[in-house]
Amino acid sequence: MLTTKPEHAGAQLTIDLAAICANWRLLRARLERATCAAVVKADAYGLGAACVAPALAAAGCRHFFVAHLDEAIALRPHLPEYTALYVLHGSPPGAEGEFLAHDLIPVLNSLPQVDAWTALAGRQGAALPALLQVDTGMSRLGLSAEELAIVASDQRRLDGIALRYVMSHLACAEQQDHPMNRQQLAAFREALRALPQARASLANSSGIFLDRDYHFDLARPGAALYGIAPIAGQPNPMRQVVRLQGKVIQVRGIPAGAVVGYGATYRAGSTRRIATVTVGYADGFLRSLSNRTVAWFGETPLPLVGIVAMDTITLDVSELGAEALQPGSLIDLISEQHPVDALAQEAGTIGYEILTGLGGRYFRHYVGG
Ligand SMILES: Cc1ncc(COP(=O)(O)O)c(C=O)c1O
16 A cells, blocks of 8 residues: 555654665775675665665665565666666576566575576576575575585586675674674685685674674675664664654543553553554554553653554553644654664564564655655
């Protein structure tokens, strides 16, 4: 569903493109030698790749990553020709020709993907650009050490691949002292010995905040661009990107003893005023936030009481003056005071899930573009 008028929408999502670009510059500044890419998969983590990626390209970003072929086909027309658009999952079997047709670069994650790509290169009579992913301990995608040795020793395969980067992905980088980081770094260095001329890419957002050893030639940040804290338990150096505002549609007084919402999970201990706000779990405002979060009206925190419903939440607004809220008043759900990571923690999840789950019913307002 596309909401085109703010006055019709239940809630508003403001996305600060200037903040995303500032975050990209901050990450790039941490990389002394390496190039800084941008991961814009899952519709730029829910924020709209068709707006986010061109803004980043205008800021100087030249390398973009999505997960699926179809995401890349949809995004390619929004990006300048001189940018590289990589598909993390590589080609589905038989779809390799689409990469040439749309100027896309696959990440080759398995021997069959390598073989299909080199076969296409053979038919084209020229090596074709690709990234090669190696598994360094996450056991998710990429060649094992043995498979890499097979590729590295086969001139026919190597001749078919114009290798842009060898890449791998860190499993625990947001925990800076996690032993897995060093183990993966060692495994990655070992893998690179098989292809000593190749450029390399390892770091995601959090990897950029590990020491320089992790930076290699290309970093692939996603979450930090969108304001998510890259280091667990430390102050967030990234700029806030998202503001989510729900709209009040009704305010009512309730007596002591009255209950609120499905399942009657909240019972008023005294006379209260309750505002009904039009955002719910169908908008990605998770049900696990029931009775567990606060919204803000200016400087006033407003506890969410009762269960998050499909289209509405209910807030205790008794702290506000009786006339402070009217139908149409906007209440902050994600904001500077209450960033996405705080909401995620209250919901028992991570900021990534909150952002990528943001629904299609918001009026989306892009600023700073
Ligand atoms: C292979 C790969 N590289 C980079 C990223 C970006 O990671 P982050 O959003 O933590 O910066 C992801 C995200 O999941 C990924 O799968």
